[in-house]
Amino acid sequence: xxxxxxxxxxxxxxxxxxxxxxxxxxxxxxRPAREVLAALPWIGPSLALIIAIVLFPAGYMAYNSxxxxxxxxxxxxxxxxxxxxxxxxxxxxxxVLANTVVWVVVVVVLTVVISLALANLLDKQFPGRxxxxxxxxxxxxxxxxMTTTVVYYGLQPNYGIINQxxxxxxxxxxxxxxxxxxxxxxxxxxxxxxxxxxxxxxxxTLLAGMQSIPGDVVEAARMDGATKARTYFAVIxxxxxxxxxxxxxxxxxxxxxxxxxxxxxxxxxxxxxADTTTTLIFKLIQSDRRVDLASALSVVNFVIVxxxxxxxxxxxxxxxxxxx
Amino acid sequence: MxxxxxVEHPDTTxxxxxxxxxxxxxxxxxxxCGFGGSGSDETGEGGTVTLDLxxxxxxxxxxxxxxDVIAGFEAENEGITVNLEVQxxxxxxxxxxxxxxxxxxxxxxxIDAFAGFVEDDLLYSADEVLSEETVADFQESFxxxxxxxxxxxxxxxxxxxxxxFYNQDLFDEAGIDAPPTTWDELAExxxxxxxxxxxxxxxxxxxGAEETQAxxxxxxxxxxxxxxxxxxxxxxxxxxxxxxxxxxxLATSGATQPDAGATDRTPLIDVFIQGNIGxxxxxxxxxxxxxxxxxxxxxxxxxxATKDGSPVTLGVADHLMAFENDxxxxxxxxxxxxxxxxxxxxxxxxxxxxxLPVTQSGSEALADKETIAPFLDLLPAAQxxxxxxxxxxxxxxxxxxxxxxxxxxxxxxxxxxEIQARVDS
Numbered sequence: 100x101x102x103x104x105x106x107x108x109x110x111x112x113x114x115x116x117x118x119x120x121x122x123x124x125x126x127x128x129x130r131p132a133r134e135v136l137a138a139l140p141w142i143g144p145s146l147a148l149i150i151a152i153v154l155f156p157a158g159y160m161a162y163n164s165x166x167x168x169x170x171x172x173x174x175x176x177x178x179x180x181x182x183x184x185x186x187x188x189x190x191x192x193x194x195v196l197a198n199t200v201v202w203v204v205v206v207v208v209l210t211v212v213i214s215l216a217l218a219n220l221l222d223k224q225f226p227g228r229x230x231x232x233x234x235x236x237x238x239x240x241x242x243x244x245m246t247t248t249v250v251y252y253g254l255q256p257n258y259g260i261i262n263q264x265x266x267x268x269x270x271x272x273x274x275x276x277x278x279x280x281x282x283x284x285x286x287x288x289x290x291x292x293x294x295x296x297x298x299x300x301x302x303x304t305l306l307a308g309m310q311s312i313p314g315d316v317v318e319a320a321r322m323d324g325a326t327k328a329r330t331y332f333a334v335i336x337x338x339x340x341x342x343x344x345x346x347x348x349x350x351x352x353x354x355x356x357x358x359x360x361x362x363x364x365x366x367x368x369x370x371x372x373a374d375t376t377t378t379l380i381f382k383l384i385q386s387d388r389r390v391d392l393a394s395a396l397s398v399v400n401f402v403i404v405x406x407x408x409x410x411x412x413x414x415x416x417x418x419x420x421x422x423x
Numbered sequence: 424m425x426x427x428x429x430v431e432h433p434d435t436t437x438x439x440x441x442x443x444x445x446x447x448x449x450x451x452x453x454x455x456c457g458f459g460g461s462g463s464d465e466t467g468e469g470g471t472v473t474l475d476l477x478x479x480x481x482x483x484x485x486x487x488x489x490x491d492v493i494a495g496f497e498a499e500n501e502g503i504t505v506n507l508e509v510q511x512x513x514x515x516x517x518x519x520x521x522x523x524x525x526x527x528x529x530x531x532x533x534i535d536a537f538a539g540f541v542e543d544d545l546l547y548s549a550d551e552v553l554s555e556e557t558v559a560d561f562q563e564s565f566x567x568x569x570x571x572x573x574x575x576x577x578x579x580x581x582x583x584x585x586x587x588f589y590n591q592d593l594f595d596e597a598g599i600d601a602p603p604t605t606w607d608e609l610a611e612x613x614x615x616x617x618x619x620x621x622x623x624x625x626x627x628x629x630x631g632a633e634e635t636q637a638x639x640x641x642x643x644x645x646x647x648x649x650x651x652x653x654x655x656x657x658x659x660x661x662x663x664x665x666x667x668x669x670x671x672x673l674a675t676s677g678a679t680q681p682d683a684g685a686t687d688r689t690p691l692i693d694v695f696i697q698g699n700i701g702x703x704x705x706x707x708x709x710x711x712x713x714x715x716x717x718x719x720x721x722x723x724x725x726x727x728a729t730k731d732g733s734p735v736t737l738g739v740a741d742h743l744m745a746f747e748n749d750x751x752x753x754x755x756x757x758x759x760x761x762x763x764x765x766x767x768x769x770x771x772x773x774x775x776x777x778x779l780p781v782t783q784s785g786s787e788a789l790a791d792k793e794t795i796a797p798f799l800d801l802l803p804a805a806q807x808x809x810x811x812x813x814x815x816x817x818x819x820x821x822x823x824x825x826x827x828x829x830x831x832x833x834x835x836x837x838x839x840x841e842i843q844a845r846v847d848s
Contacts, residue, residue, distance in 0.1 A: 170816050172523035173543040185848075190841070256681065257622060257694070275622065280685035281831075367631045367685040369827025386632070386820040388516060390524075 157401070164394035172390070182395035189379075191371035198286070199355070199375040203407075206293045206354045211347060213294065214301035221302070222309045239299035247292050247363045254278040254288060279364050282372035289364040289373075293354060301346045308342025309335070344415070348408060355404050376400050472755040474505045477522075477529035479515045481581075481776050482708070488772050496762045503755045528746040530756055536810045537569075537577040537744045547745040549575040552757040557764045560782045564802070565740050571653070571811045577742035578760065579781035581773055584798045584805050585641060585737045587728065588705040590698060591721040593623060602702070602725035606645070606669055609702070609728040613678035616701035627695055627703035628670070628679040630830050633687035636808065636822040640737050641704055642666040644806045645729035653811045656818050656846050659839040666730075667835035674830035684827030696720060708777040710794045724797050738805030740781060814846050821845040 164182055167175040186192070221232055238246065253261035256275035266274035278284045312335060320330045358377050365373035374382065376396060383393040478489060486509045493505045508529070510518050515534060522528050528545065540546050549558050549569075561569075561579055569577030589602050597616045603609040613625025629638050636650075643649050646669070648662030657663075674683040680691065680700070695703045696717045704727060713720050726734040743763075745756045762768060766784040773780045779795055779802070780786050789795060809815055821842040829835050 168524070169539060169543050170520070171539040171543050171545065172520035173545075174524070257699075273622065275681055277682035277685065280682035367687060369630070369632070369635075369684045369831065370825060370833075382824060384517065385513075386824050388520065388816060388820065390520065 160394045164398050168391040170388040182391050186395050195374050195379050202375050203355050207350045209294045210297040210301050217302045218305035236299045243296050244359045247360045251363050285365045286373045289360050292360050304346045305342050308339045312338045472503050475529040476505050476531045477508045478533040479512045532744050535741050537742050538811050538813050541571050541576050542813050546576050552745045554761050557761050565781045568807050579740050580743050581741050581778035582781050583706050583739045583778050584801045585704045587725045589702045593701045603728045604732040606730050617678050623699050624680040625678045625701045627691045627700040628683040629686050629688040629691045630684045630827040631687035632823040635826045636819050639826050642670050644735045650809050652809050659843040664836050667829050671829050684830035707798050711777050734804050736801045736805050738807050818846045
């Protein structure tokens, strides 16, 4: 993770002088080219890395999305935007987009709410807190594919232990319900797993945010006679805003682009009833062997995630400090 | 807080650093530009030729078997080294496409279908790389299936055919005298076995993505339909729709395992091996798997039940193919392939993998082997995928993604119509 929680939480709100609008463009001191050049040795390596592993592949993907590429990988020339037209013609696309919205919104909201509760708990002093904190971080240490596969096997009809448990306690008659073989239950189970694996990072981001709230502010609120609930909602939560923003944005991007959980849980379901745009990209590559179409959908995916983040920033204005 | 050192001695560290970063920039950008260029490889170096061989895994022993072949070949042919790369079936299509796209195609590839590569003009034809004797040794039916416009491009490697496996104990328990030969008998027998309860299923119907086109194909062929031929694909024919309606009836009436549309073949065959399925269509390696995992299973094999009882089976052949690339390794490729197809090398290889041989000399050598005898008899009635049709890989992908819905209650005509539409577009 490049953005550490403490960075974001502890960032001071901008001083009035630096606000845009108060400053005319002409006021800004011009940086001579020589200075920029002098900075190059420091920013150069990371710039080169960004070009090589982010910009070039992204550009190549966009280029591929306008080509016709045969199933054996031969470029047959430009087709303009025809690949995009084909993508938007896929009959299952509305359902897939709806799935994507449900997937992102439900997973991120559940994750943030549960993490907030966990962070509150872990912020309190109680015996054994170290152990509980350790337990919360464990899901993060296991690979997502591994966690998902364990749950997947547990849910298998006939031999899965979760299926067996449900049958033993009488919820199922026979332990052969196909949780991972029907779109809706498989999707629900995937959401639960996604929340589970997202909790550690989110909890720790919020916990770090909480620990950076100065104790005297809370004390002052208590002195002024604020109730516990009011202290929490009027004093603590607003100061957590930057940490919440980081947690939400990183989760949105992560969940939106997440392939492995849905791939494992819903991969064997025929049709597209349990697909998001990301798993659809994968199916276009693996089953249809259409790199060109997959590239086009990836570009669409990229645009969507940028739009979502932009909207989020605009509506929630999460980076604004409390005192503004 | 200022860092005076940096301000006072700006030049002490800058120069070398700048040099390093510039080199890094240049290096990374240049290597990025190289991506997508032609990656012609290691010829030269004292006349040695390196052949890249890319193969999928058929079993845990696949890599070792190829290693043995290569060691034997290199001992006889000085100056040629063979570079083996083994990939899983899940990945091999992606790997090949990426390699071709970046100009690094293997010299010899083992995969199921070759039509796409012929379309793109990437392959040597059989007579360009193989000796006449080797070409003449292939069995006629496989050559036909490996040719496009009368020219053979695919080099058949192994064949597989399907037959029905049944659990004799479950048959006895349900009071079924003989394995069914028609669809109606099959439905009746399957229902009787399913009614035994306790987690037993009459017919194992794997319509999951793993190999949907195989199970569905068996039903299509059994009802007089099929996938079409090298020119036209006919997925939504009335025969196929009728067969699919029967499959749907079977799946929704509880005569099969639940969620047939999302059940893959390999795990389901394991359930049969555990003894919980009455009937399932299996393939040659299934016999070996039963012997290894549950030798006590009391099972038999029988011809696949069809609509009217006339025998039919699905034959599948995988191929080797030789890529032209720069066109400078033709002889070395030929030498390797002639060596591989010689009976002394080929027969132990195909025998160890448990599949059916595709050469005449191989069939003669293995004719008496009991694990493949039931399948060799079926080959004359075998129907193949129209894998020389360039649209076949699209059809196969669409079948894998969509056809399972039939078992989940979607209208068969609609599902097949959607698959046909993908193929036609």
